[in-house]
Amino acid sequence: MGAKGLIISGSFGELLARQKASEEFELGELLIAESADAKTLMQVYDLLYGSQVSEQNLELISGMTLEEGTSLEFMDPHLRNYTLAKLKSLITIPKESKKKYKASKALPGFFSELLEVEKQDINFITKPKNPLFLGDMRSGSKVLELPLFLDGKKALSHHVLVPATTGRGKSNLVKCLLWKLAAEDYAGMLVLDPHDEYYNAEPGLKQHPAKDKIKYYSPEPLPGTDSLVFNLKDVTPDHFSGAVDWSTPQKEALSAYWKKFGKEWIEAVVLEKPLDNKYHEGTLGVIRRRVMDLLSLTWDGEKLHSDGIFKLNAGASTITDIVKAIMDAKIVVVDTSGFDGREEILIGSMITTELFKAYKRAKTKGTLKDTPVASIVLEEAPRVLGREVLEKGRNIFSTIAREGRKFNVGLLAITQLPSLIPRQILANMNTKIILGIEMKPERQAIIESAAQDLSQDDRAIASLDKGEAIVTSNFAPFALPVYVPLFDTIVETRRDNTQRAYPGLG
Template sequence: MNGYKGRLTFAKGTYVEFVVAPNQEVDFGDILVVEGHNGERFYIRTYDFSVKSRWSGINNVGYLMNKLDDQGQVVNQEELDFYLGGNHTVKIAKAEQLCYSDAAGSLWNPKTCPDFFSEIRALTADDTALLSELKGDIEFGFLKSGRGVLDLPVGIYGTKAIPEHIGIFGTTGSGKSNLVKVLASSILGSAQYGLLIFDVHDEYYRDLAQHPMASQNLKVFSVKPNSEHENKLNIAYADVDPEDVTACATFTEPQLDALYKLSSVWQEQWLPYMLRYEIPDIADELAGATGQKFQSRTLSKIKSICWNLQQELGLAEESCVAEILDSLRQGKVALIQLKNVSPVGEQALSTLLSKKLLQRCADNKRSAEDKSVMIVIEEAHRFLGKKEYTSNNVFARLVSEARKFNLGLCVVDQQPRLLADKVLSQLNTLFILGLASKSDRTKLETMCRKDILQQRNEIKNLDCGEMIVATNYMRFAAPVRVHKLEDYLVTRFDAKLSGSQLVALAPSVIA
């Protein structure tokens, strides 16, 4: 029997036990098949083991212990082999039923349980009902089964997953950046979705530039371009409004009041006027227009933040925001390089572009050909933490409103427990990589749409590049080995170049 693993000995509800066949290896997280009658197939996943023997009773164990010396060593190995000889010991695997397929090949949630002593076998290419559900148009890895990796691609469908938001969680070194690069590469190859990435640490440009489709589908914008292949990131004064400024620092109530009054009085010219005129003149102008006198310290704080933004982003009269938004809605990847920008400028720019994109997607006049767009936010707790979420910033609005406009967030973080519960509850697709903290794992177990309680041991022992994928339209949380970006580019897109050749090519492939 091909892939034979054992025989079922007990089943109750979705719980299954089976005896592992002699000389067969079954591991934590193995996905196996129980052969039913009339072509039915039950798909199960192992999560625990026990060993039973006719010597397992306490009296029998005591008898065997008498065969050892005072140091616990065997006195007569031949005699001990006589008592332990024969097939008296069995390994019992405990598993949960994931789903089952009927004779017609339709996949269903668990509705019944398999019969006693049914055959247990490994997954094969014939299990098309299960495997077809795991495929998607945004590929990121191969299906894992225990310690093995099957040659079965796993992906998500962007039309379903992107508008319903994605969460990527893992500790440092677990493979988050590689996963984002693989997702971006898959999107680059299809041109079916837009992707906005804020490259804070300059780690995406060099790798994504290796993609064979980078010249057509990758747009790079930088505050200080280093080559002719990078576009100048031009932000106009008129693009900046008070919400972008408040993302940079904490303001008191009087300061917030003054900030919004400035915008109301001077409209699109409020920022250049704020930078151009002296504080006493600004205070007098506001007092004349609103009848409200603001202190110099209040206005000085606002002017200081505005000056920092002007220095960081090089604000001018021209703007490339419309170009960025157009490229995203055309199904391109827009990479915003922020390597020379401080956290103040990064937060302001992230807020500004995300807000403009939300407004564009919510516009009733948008084209029917516009693609779904996803925004990647790293260290997301800075924007969507418990305190930040209550401020109703643009990212909080994106989480609750954006799905209606084919716009989604990809939230990347090392510590999901720091995010607001309302944010986690809105993430319908989770990529769970290695998490060292038990509180982080517990938080995701609570918020995940799929039951992953039985995968605790598996999640706790994930290696770098391994993850659990849980999404709404899959019937169970799937273990996946994420592609290495270099291997994925070669095998998926046939980029038959060495690593050194790809790096050398990088500056020349970006339009």
């Protein structure tokens, strides 16, 4: 195969190459520069015109073409005008097979030929023991048939962020990832699904052959799935953080109720049972109204009624069942599509709080090592991780973002607006699966907190098409360009391809 171009000048992170006239360089394209003992993997991050003709003469020629309809040709056009590409080195792969790839530290030779990348050039990226499927390797817009994985145990427990403009394929990506995870045993997932698009959709996870690996909780369950009901006695005051902003006196009164009445605290709030300290009547009134409203409770003067999913005499095992399923490496999808934002966060907080407690207990007991890692899929993450929200106080999701990895619990946070999330939390999310991001400030927030240097990838990120991603991760050798397949095609190929695509499943 012939060269696509030649390196002609530049500096370490900014090499310049001339493109062969019959070839076409593309933004994000991977190219190989070979030396005697190593191959260097390079990536195009910018394209520009080059010309042997001076700027003034170019203006003259274009003027004559436009105004006079004549064209001046005084040199072979292939030699005269050309395309230049700016490249950066991603990694150096020694030809001696025993040596490991390493970050590039030297310049490729002057006039090095640039070759199109091929599958075997990147065979140093192998499938890890606990694979987290990302998609296929991509060179520009060309997809190489080389599935890429991260070490899922590490990646999931150290948090994953999926930032992208609306409609670029965030949900599709997470669906693919979950589908492949259902064939593995190293991770359990809690999916808080505000659009009911993950399980009960066409196509959806309900079509997965490993039925017992995926559980679905909904207020309107499908045959064979579980009903989303909670017992009122399982609700604690801290489940409300994130869903409701309490003032300091309100917080104090809430914990006073909890301290005095324990699991009967909600009834005490509704009946306005007396507390030991005096609280302002208004404070107690607000608490009562908000708690009843969020839990859809009514009081008829004699009895408490539940109009929602928080029941007096049902749902006692829901949370324990969900936590157990996740610790058994199952995927639990919770359909919160019927609720408003605050109710949804309350439901998510309840399950997540108890899940986190269970993992903390496992650590104390010494069983954490043998327990699958847990990850919580959170759509529109700034609702609970946004700077403004966190200024008002912590919630379970921000706690997990800060210290979850010590207990093997991570977040898989999805957002269109990463810039709303505090920098420290963004930097803590050690894997970012970046799809197309149109807005500059959003790209900036991601580039500044990425695990690899993406300072030259601003244009590439802006121009990512649906399903095209760049994965930056502490657990990847370099920022991986990836194409995420359309979920429909994964589901469709399952029958003819079960063996190859889902090892471990019959």
